[in-house]
Amino acid sequence: MKVFINNKEYKARENETIIELADRNGIKIPRFCYHKHLSVVASCRMCLVEIENIEHAQPACSTPVQENMKIFTHSNKTKNAQKNTMEFLLINHPLDCPICDQGGECELQDVSIQHGESHSNYLEFKRVVIDKDVGPLISTEMTRCIHCSRCVRFGEEVSNNKELGLVNRGEHMEIRTFIEEGISSELSGNMIDLCPVGALNNKPYRYRARTWDLQQHGAISPHDCIGSNIYYHTYNNEIVRAVPKENHDINQTWLSDRDRFGYEGIYSEDRATKPMIRNNKKLVECEKEILLNKTNEIIKSTINDFGLDQIGCLISAQSTSEELFLFQHLFKSMNIQNIDHRTNECDFNYQENYPLMPSLGCNINDLDKFDNILLVGVNIKTEFPILTIRFNEASKNNTKIFSIHFDSLDEDFELAGKIALNNSDLSKFFDKKKPAINTNNKTLIIIGPNINYLVNQSQILDSITKYSKSINAQQGYLTDFCNSTSAWLFGNIPHRNFGGQPTNKPGLNVSDMIKSGLSTYVFFNLEPEHDFWNASAVTEALNKSKYNIFFTSYVTPLIERYADVIIPISTFAETDGSFINIEGTYQAYNKIVNPNKNIFEGWSILNNLIKMNNLGDYNISSIRSFLLKSLQNIDFNYSKNKKFKNINSKSITNNYIYKNTLRHIYASDQIVRRSKSLNLTEQSHNKFIYISSDLGQILNNKDTLEIRENNKNYKVKNFLIKKELPINTIVYTSSFNNTLNESKSGHITIKS
């Protein structure tokens, strides 16, 4: 279709609007209410343009192009119409740009420079709107609002969590939450980006810097396995805020609040800032060289004195691909096989059958191409908030989404069905009952991280795999950390080596390493208090062992008490790094801020040890090129040709009471746990223990639960009865202040 803009011919697509055509061709049309991912309301009237043979200027955002249409974006008529709109917008907008955080990146400011007058004809009183307190993440200055309604439409259309709305009419119209509520959406920060003026601003960033003083660094968010693309903005070598980086295949133009505000955890007071070794039962500061020598000495002496199998190496799957690669390279080159990253799990019977690496089973963009999606043991709203947007799109595209879980949890997209089953029913569900879906349709089964914590994980995974094979469904995983894919792929597991190569002599899994009480433990990026399936067992192991080496960014009480060596390492932001997201996309980024002088980049300190032992010498580019080259040679059809091992785990009967744990959205990793702003949110105040109603009856109005687990007794207060829970279940939420004394999943008895 031929369309003329400013007398120049352009090829337009069918059903395209003028603004889409102009945007595609780099022709600037000012706008406030229009946003490419939101519905068109044409209410700001800023994009009015002259069209030949039409009396009044028409909004470019809602007017579809027509054959031979002649559009003028810079004619007098267009300019006049836009100037008029600008005048109206500015009469009630405060001229407080010097104290407004939006200043310098304000769309209204930009347009007013081009289209505004330098003086005002408006001499009457200006409108004043009372500010609303909507929570710890968004600051409001509602007098600045120009009623573009982007934030409202975001809630209605994208996050499907309508918290902001329009109240009152005409000039008295206000954007606010209904009935003095705060905003609790997990995606609320996007409204800050969408707001074209300074009405909704980033609260933690407020007054910290002027935008023109910031430096922008592209990176990958380390808080979930989706790998959202993100820009960190730094001021004086400190991250002050984060905004989304557009990536059509992953996060589009959005970012979850966890990704946006999680970085605050980097600036926590318990950061490990100096190298320390234990000398005469006391931790003392030391030089890097002494630190490295001591570390190497411990490893060497353990191997010599106690044997290769007396050292246990544990790494967090939140580490970068470079760190994960070097970690396993260092230890596996020494023939140490006790390496694992699955610290939140306890049942490893399925590990031989597990695919080469966890994968979503499709591209994120293709989620809406399935007819059915079964979510097993995952709550998208709190675990993968950014995917809420994708599932929303899918459900609007007639994909039926079902949730199967041990708890009954809300989602912000439409669920076609929801079922809560206790652990034993969960493992039987796919064998016997079977989900009520049309199995002829294209189906995707996604297994979430909550399944991994369960004592009967292997049974459930086995039954799902058999079921999905029988109906020819695609099977996928969502993992609890951002780089579990790399951890599996690069061999941070005891039973396979780099690239899934078989090992002659499999090492111990994490659970066995902890249980058997080894002489030496090496922890990389792990918090013993929170990152393990059973915190008290870890404490016991740390107590019994001879040496404990911690590569860590934070010094927690347990680390301080039991560490023999503390190697302060960078967080994701202070090092060059890369992650492989759940789709399998390898994404690398460069260092965002420089670490303090006594904090070492994780990969470089590992490389120091590798060099000391003559096991090679790497730098970032050599690691990356090696990894990328290896990725090309890896057999991704790995599990298809493999024979499946039969799963023989203990059968579970209905006589137990099941204790299960949900990951708390803002306690999901060590950085997020320390984010001050996220810890002030409504979600973070929600730290209850839920019990099923049949247990509630047994309790008979008592306010204390006396629990017996693994021959130990402990008491729990602050629990609520949740009717929707399956019988005989207790559900914990793992969170920062609520350390679990016992395991994350297990069988317990209750004293009634």
Add this chain to the structure above:
Amino acid sequence: MNIKLCTETFNLNNPASMETYISLGGYEAWKKIVERKSSKLEIINKIKESGLRGKGGAGFLTGLKWSFIPQQAKQKYLVCNSDESEPGTCKDRDILRYNPHAIIEGMLIASYAIGASVAYNYLRGEFLDEQWKVFNNALEEAYKNNFIGKNILSTNISIEIYSLIGAGAYIVGEETAMLESIEGKRGMPRIKPPFPAIKGLFGKPTIINNTETLASIPKIMLNNEGWYKDIGIGNSEGIKIFSMSGHINKPNNYEIPLGTPFSNLLKLSGGVLNGNKLKAVIPGGSSVPVIKGEDMMMTTMDYPSIAKAGSMLGSGGVIIMDETTCMVSVLHRISRFYYSESCGQCTPCREGTGWLHKILSNILNGKGTLNNLDQLNKIANQIEGHCICALGDAAAMPVRSFLKHFWHEFEYYVEKKESMVS
């Protein structure tokens, strides 16, 4: 000629009852259509041919509007617009009160013609006390007699009619805002296109007609072709209710053939109050431009003639102002109305109506300047034609016409800080 359509029952005993309506030939047209299973196209053509225009304000040809609806669509809706809120207009309120069955029959015929199985009558919130009850009673009676509902008169035709009540927003009288309101959303006009006939209520093809338009339909269907057309004059066929208000002796609703001279209508409503001199007339509800009294006396009450005089027939709400009227106060009052009724969606209307009102308040309080008068004109021009719906235009048109015809009065007020007439 003394033909009455919508007002036929107004002066009878028990006007809203079914007996009264049936005694005047009510439901005959509907019965015929149902029994004969008339062709939809024939009905639409008959309405087209009659020249019936929408009586809500825009005066769009009703038959033409109906013919836009895609006949093959499965679900279609009819909406009767009884959200009569235009200042100066009070015709629909009386039709609802005295002749509700005509509306029901009209809605049935219209629903049948466009193939809608569900119809809604949306009443303004202020009708809750009286009209709402009367209409609902009538609806119940019609249901009892099987004129509405499932298997109407033992045929396979089924049409449901529901009544709804608004919450007091003028803007909901705008057809697409009404659809939003029916859907349970905030009453804000939609962008057109798509027009409601293609994508309306719940995204389905929908026809929205004014109460008076629908109440006129039964009689048009009952009579022979050409009957309605012959009542009025060319290009303004038929008959229309004019709500006479303001400085007149007998304010009331008068149903007269289009083309009747204004002087006759004035005589019919008892002349100007106290025999005063006629100063100005707003001929079609507060949204249309004002006309000077002497110009108005030369016009006839029909679309082209009033357009020639520089205004619009609109909803037929004729506001008569005599020589004692202060035009500054009138415009101030009108501007306050649009200021408080703007939905707030589009920038020009949201900000502009407030600005107009604030300037006019300043003038009225003796703080105005001559510069303000030019500014009023400028703001009105900035609003007009730049909004989604016509409310912005409706706020702008009175301002421009009042200033055009009565500039000297505004000038006097600004300079002397008092009204020219008091």
